[in-house]
Amino acid sequence: MSIAIKAENLTRRFGKFTAVNSISLEVAQGEVFGFLGANGAGKTTAIRMFCGLLAPTEGQAWVSGISVAHFPRAVKKVIGYMSQKFSLYDELRVEENLDFFAGVYNLSKQDANQRKEEVLAQFGLQDVRRRITGSLPLGWKQRLALASALIHNPRILFLDEPTGGVDPIARRNFWETIHNLAAKGVTIFVTTHYMDEAEYCHRISIMDQGVIAAIGSPQELKAQYGKSTIQEVFVHLIKGSQIESHFGLPGIGSTSY
Amino acid sequence: MKSNDQEIIVSVAGLQKSYGEVEALKDMNLEVRAGERFGLIGPDGSGKTTLLRLLIGLLVPGGGEARVLGFDPVTQAEKIKSDVGYMPQRFSLYPDLTVAENLQFFAQVYRIPKAERLRLTERLLKFSRLGPFQDRRAGALSGGMKQKLALSCTLIHTPRLLILDEPTTGVDPVSREEFWNILDDLRRQGVTVLVTTPYMDEAALCDRITLVYQGKVLASGIPDEVAASFPRRIVQVFTPQPQETARALAGVCGSGAAQLFGDRVHLAVTDVDVCLRETRARLIAAQLPFTAIREGKPSLEDMFVHLIQQPTTND
Known part of the structure; x- marks a missing residue:
C-alpha cells in the first residue's frame, strides 16, 4: 500500500513554545484518517505544515512523496483543503465559485469545464448551479465547499472540522461522501470534535500538548483503554494529562497558537 | 419546589423575522421558567441566533411578541440588559489584555463599584477554574478557555438570566464537559440559563428543550419525554x-x-x-x-x- 502522508519527528516551535513536538505517523492512500485532539493541542499547526503553509522547525513530512519543507508549493497542488469556514464567495454563483477555484489551480479551460460538470453531478449541484452561493442552505454550501476543494482532482484531502453546525442528516450524508471518495483511492485527513464521527475513520490519532497520545483503529483504541466509545477514550487521555499540567507544569499544554 | 419556580422568565409567541426574502423565524413559540436550564436545539440556520437577538432587543421582529423578565425587548431593551448576560457566538475578548484585565474591563463597562470589582473578579476566576491563568493574555488561551473567560465576563454584573449562543461549538469534548459543569453551578445558584447548541448530547443536559429547524419549532418538552415520543x-x-x-x-x-x-x-x-x-x-x-x-x-x-x-x- 502506498503512503500518502508521512511525518517523522515533525516539530514546530514558536519561540519557547513547542506547538508540535516530534510527531510521527503514516497515512495510507485511500485511508480515512481522523486527527483528533483537545483545543490547542497542535492539530492546526500540524495540518498547516502538511499543507505546505508553515515550515517545520525540525523533523520532516512528506505528502504524496513530496517534502513539505523543500517543496511547499508543489504540495499545495496535489492536495485539497476544506475548513469549517467554507472559503466560498457568497456573492458568486455556485458555478462561478467552481470556475474560480479551477483558475486558482491553473486548470486548462477544457479540464476546468470537464471537472466542473463532474463535481456538479457528483454532489447533486446541477439544479442550483446558477444560484447565488450566499442564498444556499448550509448543507448545500458544505457540498459546494467540498466540490471546490476537489476541482483539481487531488489524491489527498485535508478537512478541518468540516461538519461543525450542520444538521444530523447532512452530517451523515457528508460522511457517506467521504467514504465514497476514499473507496476511489482519495486519502482523507480529517479533524472533528464530534466523537461519533471518529468511529467512521479507518484509523485515528488523539493529539495532546503537541504529541500524539494514541493512534490506531477505533476498535483498537477502545480495546486498549477498556472503553466502550471513542468519547470515553478521548476524555480519559486528555483529562488525565490536563490534571497533570494544571498541578505539575502550569498550563504549558493549554496555550493555543 | 420553590413557589417562584413556575414564574415565566422568557415568553415568545408567534415570533417572526425575515431578512429580505429569507424567513429566519417563521413561527416561534416557547416559555422559559425561572431557575431552569432551557436548551434551544438545532443546526446552523435554524433561527437560534435570530431568536436570541430578538430577545435582547438587537433586532425588531416582523410579527409576534416576546417578553423577557416582564419587559418588551422592542421598547424596553435597556431594562432587560441590566438583568441579562448575553454571550454571542463570537464574544469580543481583548486578546492583548490578560484574563484578569478582561474581567476588570467588563466590570468597569457595567459600572461595578471599584470596591466590588476585585471581589467579583476573584470569585469568577475561582468559579471558572481560570485562576492559574489569570496573568495570561486572552489571545494565548485555548478555545475552551476563551469560552470560559467569555462566560465569566458575561456574569460580571450577576445577571438573573443568562443567554448563551452556541458556547461550545468548536470546543473539544473535555472542555465541553467542563463548561457544562460550570453551568451546573449556575443552576444551583438559581440563574436561569437559555442556551443554544447543535450537539444533541448537550440537549439531554437541559431541564427542558425546544427542537428548532428552519425557523420553526419541531418539538418541545423534557428531553427524555421528547425522545420517548419517537x-x-x-x-x-x-x-x-x-x-x-x-x-x-x-x-x-x-x-x-x-x-x-x-x-x-x-x-x-x-x-x-x-x-x-x-x-x-x-x-x-x-x-x-x-x-x-x-x-x-x-x-x-x-x-x-x-x-x-x-x-x-x-x-
Missing part, C-alpha cells in the same frame, strides 16, 4: 463496520434509512422481534461482523432526524 421502536446494531452495516441494513423490515451513531446503527421499526431476526439474517448473509443486536431507547437525535424528515411538521 413514534416507532429502535433496534440497535453494534458493529466495527458502521458504514457498511448501515448500507446493508437500509430498508430491512420496513425501517427506511438506517441511522449511524458512531459504532451503532439504529433502525426504526414497528415489530422488534421480527426485526431482530431479519437484521441478524441479513448481516450474516452479507458476512458483516456485529457485536450485538438489541432493542434500545430512542435518542433525541433519532427524534430530531425523524422530525426533519417529515414532509410537513406540526408542533
Whole structure:
C-alpha cells in the first residue's frame, strides 16, 4: 500500500513554545484518517505544515512523496483543503465559485469545464448551479465547499472540522461522501470534535500538548483503554494529562497558537 | 419546589423575522421558567441566533411578541440588559489584555463599584477554574478557555438570566464537559440559563428543550419525554463496520434509512422481534461482523432526524 502522508519527528516551535513536538505517523492512500485532539493541542499547526503553509522547525513530512519543507508549493497542488469556514464567495454563483477555484489551480479551460460538470453531478449541484452561493442552505454550501476543494482532482484531502453546525442528516450524508471518495483511492485527513464521527475513520490519532497520545483503529483504541466509545477514550487521555499540567507544569499544554 | 419556580422568565409567541426574502423565524413559540436550564436545539440556520437577538432587543421582529423578565425587548431593551448576560457566538475578548484585565474591563463597562470589582473578579476566576491563568493574555488561551473567560465576563454584573449562543461549538469534548459543569453551578445558584447548541448530547443536559429547524419549532418538552415520543421502536446494531452495516441494513423490515451513531446503527421499526431476526439474517448473509443486536431507547437525535424528515411538521 502506498503512503500518502508521512511525518517523522515533525516539530514546530514558536519561540519557547513547542506547538508540535516530534510527531510521527503514516497515512495510507485511500485511508480515512481522523486527527483528533483537545483545543490547542497542535492539530492546526500540524495540518498547516502538511499543507505546505508553515515550515517545520525540525523533523520532516512528506505528502504524496513530496517534502513539505523543500517543496511547499508543489504540495499545495496535489492536495485539497476544506475548513469549517467554507472559503466560498457568497456573492458568486455556485458555478462561478467552481470556475474560480479551477483558475486558482491553473486548470486548462477544457479540464476546468470537464471537472466542473463532474463535481456538479457528483454532489447533486446541477439544479442550483446558477444560484447565488450566499442564498444556499448550509448543507448545500458544505457540498459546494467540498466540490471546490476537489476541482483539481487531488489524491489527498485535508478537512478541518468540516461538519461543525450542520444538521444530523447532512452530517451523515457528508460522511457517506467521504467514504465514497476514499473507496476511489482519495486519502482523507480529517479533524472533528464530534466523537461519533471518529468511529467512521479507518484509523485515528488523539493529539495532546503537541504529541500524539494514541493512534490506531477505533476498535483498537477502545480495546486498549477498556472503553466502550471513542468519547470515553478521548476524555480519559486528555483529562488525565490536563490534571497533570494544571498541578505539575502550569498550563504549558493549554496555550493555543 | 420553590413557589417562584413556575414564574415565566422568557415568553415568545408567534415570533417572526425575515431578512429580505429569507424567513429566519417563521413561527416561534416557547416559555422559559425561572431557575431552569432551557436548551434551544438545532443546526446552523435554524433561527437560534435570530431568536436570541430578538430577545435582547438587537433586532425588531416582523410579527409576534416576546417578553423577557416582564419587559418588551422592542421598547424596553435597556431594562432587560441590566438583568441579562448575553454571550454571542463570537464574544469580543481583548486578546492583548490578560484574563484578569478582561474581567476588570467588563466590570468597569457595567459600572461595578471599584470596591466590588476585585471581589467579583476573584470569585469568577475561582468559579471558572481560570485562576492559574489569570496573568495570561486572552489571545494565548485555548478555545475552551476563551469560552470560559467569555462566560465569566458575561456574569460580571450577576445577571438573573443568562443567554448563551452556541458556547461550545468548536470546543473539544473535555472542555465541553467542563463548561457544562460550570453551568451546573449556575443552576444551583438559581440563574436561569437559555442556551443554544447543535450537539444533541448537550440537549439531554437541559431541564427542558425546544427542537428548532428552519425557523420553526419541531418539538418541545423534557428531553427524555421528547425522545420517548419517537413514534416507532429502535433496534440497535453494534458493529466495527458502521458504514457498511448501515448500507446493508437500509430498508430491512420496513425501517427506511438506517441511522449511524458512531459504532451503532439504529433502525426504526414497528415489530422488534421480527426485526431482530431479519437484521441478524441479513448481516450474516452479507458476512458483516456485529457485536450485538438489541432493542434500545430512542435518542433525541433519532427524534430530531425523524422530525426533519417529515414532509410537513406540526408542533
